[in-house]
Amino acid sequence: MGASAKQTAKQTIEQLAVKPLTGVRILDLTHAYSGPFCTMHLADHGATVIKLEIPGKGDQSRNWGPFKNGASGYYAYVNRNKYGLTLNLKEEKGKEIFKKLIREVDVVCENFRVGTMEKMGLGYDVLKEINPQLIYASISGFGLEGPEATQPSYDVVSQAMGGLMSMTGEKGHIFKVGPAIADNYSGTYLSLAIVMALYQKERTGLGRRVDVSMLDTIFSILETGAISYTLNGKIAEPAGNRDPEIAPFDVLKAKDGSFAIACGTQKFWKSLCQVMNRPELAENPHFIDNQARCDHYLDELKPLLEEWSSQHTLAELETWMTGAGIPFGRICNTKEACESEIIKRRHMLWQIDDPAFGETISVPGTPMKIHGCADQAERPAPQLGQHTDAILHDLLHLDMDAIKNLHETNVI
Amino acid sequence: MGASAKQTAKQTIEQLAVKPLTGVRILDLTHAYSGPFCTMHLADHGATVIKLEIPGKGDQSRNWGPFKNGASGYYAYVNRNKYGLTLNLKEEKGKEIFKKLIREVDVVCENFRVGTMEKMGLGYDVLKEINPQLIYASISGFGLEGPEATQPSYDVVSQAMGGLMSMTGEKGHIFKVGPAIADNYSGTYLSLAIVMALYQKERTGLGRRVDVSMLDTIFSILETGAISYTLNGKIAEPAGNRDPEIAPFDVLKAKDGSFAIACGTQKFWKSLCQVMNRPELAENPHFIDNQARCDHYLDELKPLLEEWSSQHTLAELETWMTGAGIPFGRICNTKEACESEIIKRRHMLWQIDDPAFGETISVPGTPMKIHGCADQAERPAPQLGQHTDAILHDLLHLDMDAIKNLHETNVI
The missing domain is CATH 3.30.1540.10 (formyl-coa transferase, domain 3)
Incomplete structure (x- = not known):
């Protein structure tokens, strides 16, 4: 191989190592599971995800088990690779900073109860005036409009109403899917909607409003469930572990x-x-x-x-x-799955040196394998407000006095 | 509102109506459920998806129920919005046309048994020489390498091995998720990986190999399942319909x-x-x-x-x-879900006038709501080879004599 060919090959390896969403900035207001699972995918693949939390309180999942050494494994798992910013959006000064940040990001993502952002004066109509190219992404229980929109929802409610439970288990003994699949699947759909919008923005400069509901999500994964009814009026029965159309x-x-x-x-x-x-x-x-x-x-x-x-x-x-x-x-079982050779070989457990635990923890990695990119976590989940000062300084050019003042007034 | 402001508003509405993946070309070799579900998302949001099938045979899902008027609802559901091309990849002439098509597309997507494309001489290493910007995307059961790679897999195998079944149901009565979630979720992940790669390609011209396995997919959605074990050695038990950490x-x-x-x-x-x-x-x-x-x-x-x-x-x-x-x-149940007001209001059932059925059918729409875009199907699933001639003429500029000859020799 000549020097020139070697050079080309080397460049290619370097280019491939750059994660696909490198350079994308996401202001992440999500909490709990569905929204953070969405932005986890984006952070895992290179986006700069700035996780916004309430000063002194933070994401509720910081209090969710499993715990180790006093730290939440739940929070650490779905927030790896993100940066942490605290900001009080109920304070005028906080809203002002938020609006300045909106100018500097590509995407804002939230999973509050429908209407919360509007009540704070930070709805899409307001933010798109500040940044017309903004992609504004929401997860909700039942969509953004209609009588159910402001009803609270949880995973089991969506699994029940969407038809999935009726197809899982056996007659008289139907079950929800153990893990909160309405949450994680709606998060995954929203990340896909966001990246589609980013693609279009890159080509045209267009901003977008995108939304995914947990109920729609469940309804979309029934396989033959919905079409058996819409085509033939047949109501799907739970079939245990069989596929009724294939044997054995x-x-x-x-x-x-x-x-x-x-x-x-x-x-x-x-x-x-x-x-x-x-x-x-x-x-x-x-x-x-x-x-x-x-x-x-x-x-x-x-x-x-x-x-x-x-x-x-x-x-x-x-x-x-x-x-x-x-x-x-x-x-x-989960032990056997975690310890299986194939899960290890596929890098499906990432080792993260997380100071909140004082040790290296092991959490599921990404299932989306982008060849050439490092298949590992780049950084642990942020401590509450860990990157606040750096973000305000680097993105908004606030000086240290201004930042100190914001701390003292509990805005950040 | 002045004339100029009106003009701007009108332009914006027109811009918003353009679906995000408009202009993206995907050569889709997938069959059954996982792969077609992946490319369905891309077609729903504007990509030109060319579904490649074996002449005279076609996707196996054409023979999968539910049926109506002799047509497969399964096939019609997950292949709406795509275009149909028949091409025999085992013939030299077929391979030649395939390679020419590779120059004209952004993405090739496949869910064959691992090694199938390589055996046909159409593996990634061959295709990236033809089109270095190509995104080559695969779904497999167990990943692309290692002793299990060439083992066949089905949804229930992934749900079992990945740990999901062990967490669903109750002690002594565990169940797979009714619908084939390892299939549809791996498809959804692959569509996300593809669009991330498209985004990077748009910015840098870089081609990519991306892959998703069904086993990784299941392992990635266990919520606390994996981390309870990796952090504390606790094996998750199926908990019926409860969340063991929240009551009621x-x-x-x-x-x-x-x-x-x-x-x-x-x-x-x-x-x-x-x-x-x-x-x-x-x-x-x-x-x-x-x-x-x-x-x-x-x-x-x-x-x-x-x-x-x-x-x-x-x-x-x-x-x-x-x-x-x-x-x-x-x-x-599925009847109640299909007939619910909220599913209708969210356009979660699309009406498609499909000639294969001789009537309008109703199938689940997209859960990713991109505001401003039409939330409906643009065209029914293709009949076998329906767009072969048009594609060969428009993309490869073959004349009618050449196309006729390819038909006669069963290449298309």
Whole structure:
């Protein structure tokens, strides 16, 4: 390789190392889980996220477990890579500083109760006059208008109303998804809406109002749930761990636990018959194709499969099934998931040296792998107001006397 | 308002109507659910998504229910707003056309088994030589490298291995999320990774390889699941419909069904005591604060709440609770969710006049509300190869004789 080619290759590696959202500034008023999960994605991929908190109080998630050494793992997890600013938006002086900051950022993001920003005189109509290119992004329970808009909402309310609970579990025993998926999924959708708006802004200079509701979010992920009703009037039933349209696609018993299996093609089914040493099953008219297997699944095929699988250990079944290329998964608890080789290899646990804990903590990393970029946290979650002085000095050019005065009057 | 101000306002409305990804070209090789859900988001927001399918066969989801008038609602739902191209990538001539198309697009997106594109000679290393600015995006079960990479995966396998199932349901009865959330969430993450890369490309001209795995996706949404283990070695237990850290936050019985309630603050709890006409409960040491309520929830508070709530109808409870500003949700089935006023008001059901059905169908719209843009589908999902000729003519400038020849030789 010549010197010039080497130079090009080196430049490319350096270019690739720059995270995609480097240079984007986000003023982040979000708290709890949904909003911070949104801005976490943006911070993880290079955006400068300035987390705005109430002086002396801060994000409620600072009081949420799990704790270690007196610090909140919840807060530390979803706020890594962000910068911390305290500002009292109820004070006139605080509003004034906020409006100055609005001129310096690309995005403002909030998940207050609908109407809160307007009550403080900081609604979109006000802020877009200050910065017409601003992207103003909100998460709400039920959208920004209508009789429900100002009702408070929580994850379980959205999972219930959106139809997801009705499809999860089994008849008479339906469940919400354990983790707060209405929160994190609405946050993820909002981050996508924000980056789409940033893309358009980069091309045209256009500012935008974008919003995502938790209820819409849940309704959007029902897969066949909504369309079975809108097309055929059929109300989805919870189907346990089966896919009612594919067989075998279920959780089955082994000697020492349970496992997931998914024979989504005829090839996988035939391989399973081989693994069971029952090649004749593939020719049985009751199991000859997917439709036949679905029709005879609960009364015939499942008992037959479990009669076999329950005689063998998970380790045996895993070796045989993955060896035969059949989709197979152990039911991992959180310990097993965290300790799995593949999670480690994919850098799905980031080590963060966080002074709030006085030690290195381990939290889930980003699932969006941007090749060439460092796949690790750049900095721990901010302590309350950690970067206030630096932000006011660097972005607004306030001098140290002015900043001192703001501290003394509890504006920051 | 003067003529000039009116002119400005009018321009702004026109500018806002342009969807954010207008002008972006995506060559979409995805099939089934995860990949098409990814590119659906991009097409919904203005990208020109060219869906590439195998001539005479097409996406497997064309054979997935629910059906109406012989057409697949599944396919129609997640492929609206896209254009259809057939191309045989196993033929030399097909590969040649594919490579020419690569020069004309911003993004290529695929969810084949890992190694498939490389086997066809169309891996990233080949394509980036043709178009160095290309964004090449993949969804996989387990990532692109390592012993599991080429193993097939399905949604339930990811939900099982990633730890989500272990947290959903109750002890001894854990469940997968009904709809295929590992699929749709990995698709959503990939769309976010793609738009971040597009943003960087717009600024710097840089091409990118991005990838998302279904297992990483599930691991990333466990909320406290992973960190409770990594911080304190605590393995998360499924908690039914409760949030173990907040009380009352659960699904409770009414006279005629069940409902979700979430008293995430002291204020909500006090309001609930008022609604129950039991203000003294708020002063009871067993219920005095959130920690006390959590400690006495299952044995004392829940029975007490249900003794009251089970005497009243959902309609009564809803009126009282929402009237008092307490977070409340009915457990809606898919019919109730589809027919709810709020889903309609938020345009969460799009009407699409789809010739494959010979009628207008109704499918979930986008949860990402970009104000100023039309919140509706622009076109139905493509028929197999519907836009092949137009795409080859417009993008590659092939003449009609050349296109005819490609049809005759089954390349397209």
